[in-house]
Amino acid sequence: MPLLELPGKIIYGVETINSLSSEAVQLGRKFSFFCGENSLKRSGYFDKILSSLDKAGLEIQVVSGIPPEPNVNLINEILSKVKEFKPDAIIAIGGGSVIDTAKIVSALLADKTATIFDLKGKEIEKAYPIIASPTTAGTGSEVTRFAVATDLETKDKFILFGKALIPKVAIIDPQLTYTMSPLVASATGIDALSHAIESFLSKSATCTTDIWAKSAIEALWNHLIPAILEDSNYSKERVSYSAFWAGVAINNTKTTLVHAMSRPLGGLYGVIHGIANGILLPAYLRFCAPVIPQEKMNFLKTVMKGYPPDKIEELLNTLKLPLRLSQVISRDKININLLVERAKSAVMNIENTLRPVKDEDIYALYEEVI
Numbered sequence: 001m002p003l004l005e006l007p008g009k010i011i012y013g014v015e016t017i018n019s020l021s022s023e024a025v026q027l028g029r030k031f032s033f034f035c036g037e038n039s040l041k042r043s044g045y046f047d048k049i050l051s052s053l054d055k056a057g058l059e060i061q062v063v064s065g066i067p068p069e070p071n072v073n074l075i076n077e078i079l080s081k082v083k084e085f086k087p088d089a090i091i092a093i094g095g096g097s098v099i100d101t102a103k104i105v106s107a108l109l110a111d112k113t114a115t116i117f118d119l120k121g122k123e124i125e126k127a128y129p130i131i132a133s134p135t136t137a138g139t140g141s142e143v144t145r146f147a148v149a150t151d152l153e154t155k156d157k158f159i160l161f162g163k164a165l166i167p168k169v170a171i172i173d174p175q176l177t178y179t180m181s182p183l184v185a186s187a188t189g190i191d192a193l194s195h196a197i198e199s200f201l202s203k204s205a206t207c208t209t210d211i212w213a214k215s216a217i218e219a220l221w222n223h224l225i226p227a228i229l230e231d232s233n234y235s236k237e238r239v240s241y242s243a244f245w246a247g248v249a250i251n252n253t254k255t256t257l258v259h260a261m262s263r264p265l266g267g268l269y270g271v272i273h274g275i276a277n278g279i280l281l282p283a284y285l286r287f288c289a290p291v292i293p294q295e296k297m298n299f300l301k302t303v304m305k306g307y308p309p310d311k312i313e314e315l316l317n318t319l320k321l322p323l324r325l326s327q328v329i330s331r332d333k334i335n336i337n338l339l340v341e342r343a344k345s346a347v348m349n350i351e352n353t354l355r356p357v358k359d360e361d362i363y364a365l366y367e368e369v370i
């Protein structure tokens, strides 16, 4: 049954972060405040936000320094600190890893006997409320039912999912993204583009999800370069909204083969998520091209002004992002068989790909991008 799933409330626009404390007081008095390593402090927002929460009379536990690609051990450490504090809800302001960590901790707070591994592979039904605000323009995690974590022992990067993980409130203030480095802006921007394209070309796409996906593809295509290379705040704003639109799109369709194949590159070799997606995206489009409906291919060609896989390679070049795996991992370290094993376990994404995917197709695609 078609159903469009969204967070309880989406607040978006420049300076909307100022509404954080008034939103928080509606959810409780005690909050764990999750943020990343440095960027929020560097941008000056960390002090401003904490002082507004303090003025609203809220009791705050700061959990800072959450790194990219959160791992199970770190999430468990954070969980035990948060359990001691007994918050009413979590505020997560950061990139996808900060918001994903908040989602997993919130699920484990609600399900007291579960471990992270117990949550794998099934719909998560309980979680503490989250207010999420992104400081990157990419993952769309502030509006999705997904969270990703890495098991350091097995190097398995896995996904957890469930409607309960969707933040109660998403605040998308583009100003929080203005101080991203060009590398972070490029990698997260390509992640958003990948979300939008994968949603648009997924088996689960509907006329309604296509509205979100097409708007995101068009805006990202027109604004990624001026946002990153020309430092245009107007374009940064559009990219910020596009990442959230793409997040809504994948929240309702899921991602496909690109994400199935990029997760093991992150888990096994530490390849940055958006960079892995960028490397895979042109090969995936060439693989799917024979089955992409004409109308959808025409849309992509019109927006990109050319054949989509070629144009995406041009974009990666312009943004100085790698086009091949061997640019980020030394060739002799790459174990394609292991990558294929890991990628094919993402059944949800593989089965959502427009063209049927065999194990040998995954192998050939990894070989193509080495």
Ligand SMILES: [Fe+2]
Binding pocket: 139, 191, 195, 259, 273
């Ligand atoms: Fe992604």
